[in-house]
Amino acid sequence: MKTLLMSTALLAASASFAAAQDCDVTIGxxxxxxxxxxxxxxxxxxxxxxxxxxxxxxxxxxxxxxKADIRDSQSQGTVAVDQATQLVNIAKVPVVIGGIxxxxxxxxxxxxxxxxxxVQVSPASSSPTLTALGEDGxxxxxxxxxxxxxxxxxxxxxxxxxxxxLTKLAIINVNNDFGLNMMREFTKAYEALGGVITSTTPYNxxxxxxxxxxxxxxxxDPEALYLISYPVDGATIARAWISSGGPQxxxxxxxxxxxxxxxxxxxxxxxxxxxxxxxxxxTASTEYFYKGFEAFSGGIAPDAPAADRSYDAGAIVALxxxxxxxxxxxxxxxxxxxxxAEGGEPIYAGPEEFKKALDLIAAGKAIKYEGVIGPVTxxxxxxxxxxxxxxxxxxxxxxxxGQMSAEEVSAIKADVE
Numbered sequence: 001m002k003t004l005l006m007s008t009a010l011l012a013a014s015a016s017f018a019a020a021q022d023c024d025v026t027i028g029x030x031x032x033x034x035x036x037x038x039x040x041x042x043x044x045x046x047x048x049x050x051x052x053x054x055x056x057x058x059x060x061x062x063x064x065x066x067k068a069d070i071r072d073s074q075s076q077g078t079v080a081v082d083q084a085t086q087l088v089n090i091a092k093v094p095v096v097i098g099g100i101x102x103x104x105x106x107x108x109x110x111x112x113x114x115x116x117x118x119v120q121v122s123p124a125s126s127s128p129t130l131t132a133l134g135e136d137g138x139x140x141x142x143x144x145x146x147x148x149x150x151x152x153x154x155x156x157x158x159x160x161x162x163x164x165x166l167t168k169l170a171i172i173n174v175n176n177d178f179g180l181n182m183m184r185e186f187t188k189a190y191e192a193l194g195g196v197i198t199s200t201t202p203y204n205x206x207x208x209x210x211x212x213x214x215x216x217x218x219x220x221d222p223e224a225l226y227l228i229s230y231p232v233d234g235a236t237i238a239r240a241w242i243s244s245g246g247p248q249x250x251x252x253x254x255x256x257x258x259x260x261x262x263x264x265x266x267x268x269x270x271x272x273x274x275x276x277x278x279x280x281x282x283t284a285s286t287e288y289f290y291k292g293f294e295a296f297s298g299g300i301a302p303d304a305p306a307a308d309r310s311y312d313a314g315a316i317v318a319l320x321x322x323x324x325x326x327x328x329x330x331x332x333x334x335x336x337x338x339x340x341a342e343g344g345e346p347i348y349a350g351p352e353e354f355k356k357a358l359d360l361i362a363a364g365k366a367i368k369y370e371g372v373i374g375p376v377t378x379x380x381x382x383x384x385x386x387x388x389x390x391x392x393x394x395x396x397x398x399x400x401x402g403q404m405s406a407e408e409v410s411a412i413k414a415d416v417e
Contacts, residue, residue, distance in 0.1 A: 035075025134381030154185025
């Protein structure tokens with residue numbers, strides 16, 4: 001009888017342990033898997049999945065696997081709001097990662113996550129409006145992003161254009177929050193640096209033809225085109241520009257750093273094409289990600305737009321859940337600051353490093369995640385600062401040709417304002 005009781009107790013303990021391990025922490029993802037920004041969202045989703053897989057291989061968070069409930073925004077704000085509402089109100093997720101583009105991220109933030117006091121982390125939304133929302137107290141500190149603001153990128157692009165001798169430009173920009181803010185910030189800096197803008201032409205997305213926009217933009221005899229767009233529409237606009245006799249010289253925003261865009265336009269037309277992107281400060285995480293992402297993702301290049309910073313968004317969220325010790329959004333919000341704060345033990349990407357991080361957290365010790373894009377900290381508005389990557393297209397490939405430091409960009413911005 002005593003043996004039977006002991007066996008029963010052991011079975012109960014074993015079942016209890018198994019039940020404790022058989023749990024998931026679900027994080028919501030609302031990403032642009034289809035539509036004009038589909039290439040970004042697909043790369044981002046795979047990168048976040050890789051980060052979660054690495055965390056789970058390391059032992060998971062608080063004894064549980066971290067899982068993604070992935071929803072497609074279709075690159076539309078209204079769809080994103082609906083999907084985020086389901087995740088927050090029905091699935092009860094403590095964190096939503098997304099969107100990629102600002103016109104998706106902002107309505108989710110203002111309509112869903114901020115009112116519900118649920119954490120939202122965007123890997124790639126760069127609109128200055130997101131900073132303004134934080135400054136106005138409308139996010140309560142629940143919003144973060146792993147990309148620098150267009151308020152700085154527009155300045156970096158203006159300086160890079162002048163350095164390349166692109167002193168007389170036409171602008172065609174997508175007619176949304178991202179496109180308008182990037183255009184305004186660029187214009188302010190470019191004209192202050194001595195550049196001439198011959199015309200500014202906004203466009204609406206998903207048109208079958210942009211011949212009329214290209215014709216308007218050609219007025220004033222520009223030497224080049226600054227195209228602020230996404231790969232699909234951007235390729236259609238660039239082809240219309242070339243077909244209309246526009247100079248085959250381009251300045252491009254970060255989203256045009258995509259093989260989808262290059263191949264659709266034709267590499268032979270992009271031999272004088274230059275662009276800027278949020279840059280990286282290389283760490284051991286950068287090396288790890290660049291070695292492993294293409295195989296993990298099934299062929300997506302590690303330098304695909306939004307990939308690197310999406311991995312970091314996923315890693316920071318997962319480590320913050322572990323640091324918080326719960327799925328309480330407020331605790332996770334505070335823990336996001338903690339896991340990247342100065343003074344902690346440096347932690348890099350990958351299962352071995354994450355195992356080290358989880359052990360340190362369990363021991364009550366501080367960590368500092370230094371990610372694929374480099375060491376970052378978040379200010380009170382959830383913003384980061386960092387360098388800008390300068391690139392050009394050569395023989396159909398994007399090549400990095402330099403970097404502009406955050407300090408240099410800030411100094412230029414201060415001078416032109």
